[in-house]
Amino acid sequence: MLDEQDLINKRMKKARKVRMVNLANKGKDTYLNKEWLFTKSCIERLSLDAIAELCKVDYEEIWNAHKRLGIPIIIMIGRENWYRWVLENRDEFLR
Secondary structure (H helix, E strand, O other), X not given: XXXXXXXXXXXXXXXXXXXXXXXXXXXXXXXXOHHHHHHHXXXXXXXXXXXXXXHOOOHHHHHHHHHHHOOOOXXXXXXXXXXXXXXXXXHHHOO
């Protein structure tokens, strides 16, 4: 027979699993979609914070999605190179 803490842990584990599945399904249409994320960050020039707020996820999720999908993140140094890269690779990401 399970004690109260084991029952709580079991419910929390199930809730985490459901949350992860929901995030994965949501991500397919938003921040885990390479074209969508490229458009928001490179074309519309939204910040990572703004994209995270739009998707209702943490900043780190958006950062990791950029790395996973191969989309560079703008930094203060080399901004001109970043804009040039966006113009050169726009068609590749928006197919």
